[in-house]
Amino acid sequence: MKIVDYKTVVVGNPWKNWLFVKLYTDEGLTGLGEATGGLATKPHQADVEELARFFIGEDPRHPDKVWYKMYKGRFLQPSRGMSGVELACWDILGKSLGVPVWQLLGGKHRDLLRVYANGWYTGPREPEFFAESAAQMVKRGYTALKFDPFGGAYRQIDLENERTAINIVRSVREAVGPDVDILIEGHDRFSVSYAIRIGRMLEEFNPMFFETPVNSLDLAATIEVSKAIKVPVALGERFERLGQFAALLTHRTIDIIQPEVIHLGLSNIKKVCGMAEAFEALVASHQAQSPLCTAINAHLHAAIPNFLIHENFDDSLESWTWDVFKGVPRVDKGYLPVPDTPGFGVELDEKEALRHPYGPDKFLRLFEEGWETRRPSKN
Numbered sequence: 405m406k407i408v409d410y411k412t413v414v415v416g417n418p419w420k421n422w423l424f425v426k427l428y429t430d431e432g433l434t435g436l437g438e439a440t441g442g443l444a445t446k447p448h449q450a451d452v453e454e455l456a457r458f459f460i461g462e463d464p465r466h467p468d469k470v471w472y473k474m475y476k477g478r479f480l481q482p483s484r485g486m487s488g489v490e491l492a493c494w495d496i497l498g499k500s501l502g503v504p505v506w507q508l509l510g511g512k513h514r515d516l517l518r519v520y521a522n523g524w525y526t527g528p529r530e531p532e533f534f535a536e537s538a539a540q541m542v543k544r545g546y547t548a549l550k551f552d553p554f555g556g557a558y559r560q561i562d563l564e565n566e567r568t569a570i571n572i573v574r575s576v577r578e579a580v581g582p583d584v585d586i587l588i589e590g591h592d593r594f595s596v597s598y599a600i601r602i603g604r605m606l607e608e609f610n611p612m613f614f615e616t617p618v619n620s621l622d623l624a625a626t627i628e629v630s631k632a633i634k635v636p637v638a639l640g641e642r643f644e645r646l647g648q649f650a651a652l653l654t655h656r657t658i659d660i661i662q663p664e665v666i667h668l669g670l671s672n673i674k675k676v677c678g679m680a681e682a683f684e685a686l687v688a689s690h691q692a693q694s695p696l697c698t699a700i701n702a703h704l705h706a707a708i709p710n711f712l713i714h715e716n717f718d719d720s721l722e723s724w725t726w727d728v729f730k731g732v733p734r735v736d737k738g739y740l741p742v743p744d745t746p747g748f749g750v751e752l753d754e755k756e757a758l759r760h761p762y763g764p765d766k767f768l769r770l771f772e773e774g775w776e777t778r779r780p781s782k783n
C-alpha cells in the first residue's frame with residue numbers, strides 16, 4: 405500500500421482553527437490526522453505541503469518509520485505537520501486491519517475514561533458565574549473540572565486580581581462540594597515567586613493539580629515551584645521531544661505529565677507513557693484540539709496502565725461541530741466510552757466543514773483581558 409495524495413482541511417472553530425491532514429492510498433483507504441496549531445494555522449498547513457516529498461509513496465502501515473523519515477529529512481526537528489501525517493497513517497493502519505487503534509497499542513485496560521471538563525467557563529471572570537457554571541457541569545455528571553481563574557495576568561498578579569482569582573477558586577470549590585476534583589490551569593504565566601505564592605494559597609482548596617504555574621519549558625523554575633508547594637504540579641503540553649520528558653521525570657518531583665499528541669505523534673506519545681510508567685508517574689494527555697483528538701486520546705488512554713484523567717472540551721463546542729465530525733465518542737455522566745471502530749473511527753464531513761472556514765480572528769489570545777469568554781479575538 406502506498407500514500408498517493410493528501411489534502412489539508414481547516415475547520416474554523418471560533419476560538420481555534422482546527423487543521424486536518426487527510427491521506428489517500430492506492431488501495432482506496434484514507435486516513436485522518438490532526439496538525440492544529442495553538443495560535444497559528446497557515447504555517448502548519450504549509451509545513452504539511454513541504455513534507456509531502458517525504459511521505460508520498462510511503463507505506464502508511466508503518467507510521468513510526470514514516471515519521472522518522474520526515475524527522476531525519478528535517479534534520480531532527482519535529483513538527484505538528486509530521487504528527488498530522490503520522491496520525492493519519494495510524495488511522496489507515498487500523499482501517500487496513502479492521503481494528504481500533506487501541507488494539508494496535510497493546511489492547512485496552514478499560515472501557516470508560518474518567519473525564520475532566522474544560523471550556524465550560526466562557527463568560528465573565530466573576531466568582532458567581534464560575535460557581536453557577538461549575539454546578540451545571542456537575543449536574544451533567546462531571547466529577548472533575550479544570551479552569552484558569554487568573555484572567556490576563558502575566559508573570560505577576562496584582563492584589564485585586566489575585567483576590568478575584570482566589571475567590572473564583574473558593575466559589576467553585578463551594579459549588580461542587582468536597583468530592584469533585586478541581587484542576588487549576590496556570591497557562592505558564594507566573595514568575596517563580598508569584599507561582600509559589602499562588603500555589604500556597606491554592607492548597608486549602610485541595611486541587612488535583614496546578615498546571616504549568618511557570619514557563620513550562622523552564623525546567624529549573626518548574627521544579628523549584630513544585631518543591632515549594634503542597635499542590636501537585638502538572639505539565640508537558642509544550643514538550644516536543646522524548647528527552648524533555650526524561651529530563652523532567654528524573655527529578656522525581658513531578659509525577660503527572662500532560663503530553664500532547666500533536667507535538668509528539670502517536671508512536672512517540674506511547675513511548676512517553678512508558679517512560680512515565682518507569683517513574684511511577686501518571687498520564688493526563690493535553691487535549692485542547694478538535695473532537696478528532698478526543699478520539700485519538702481515547703485510544704491512547706485506553707491502552708496505557710498509568711492513565712489518570714482525560715481532558716475534554718466537547719460539551720462546550722458549537723452545535724455545528726457534530727455535523728462536521730462523525731464517529732466521535734461523547735462524554736456521558738462524566739465518562740468517555742472507548743471507541744471500537746477501526747482506525748480512530750472518526751470521519752470528517754468535508755461539505756459541512758466548508759461552511760466553517762479558516763478565520764484570522766479564530767484564535768484564543770490568552771493574556772488579553774476577557775479571553776476566557778472565548779469570543780473571537782480582535783486581531
Ligand SMILES: [Mg+2]
Binds near residue numbers: 615
Ligand atoms: Mg495547559
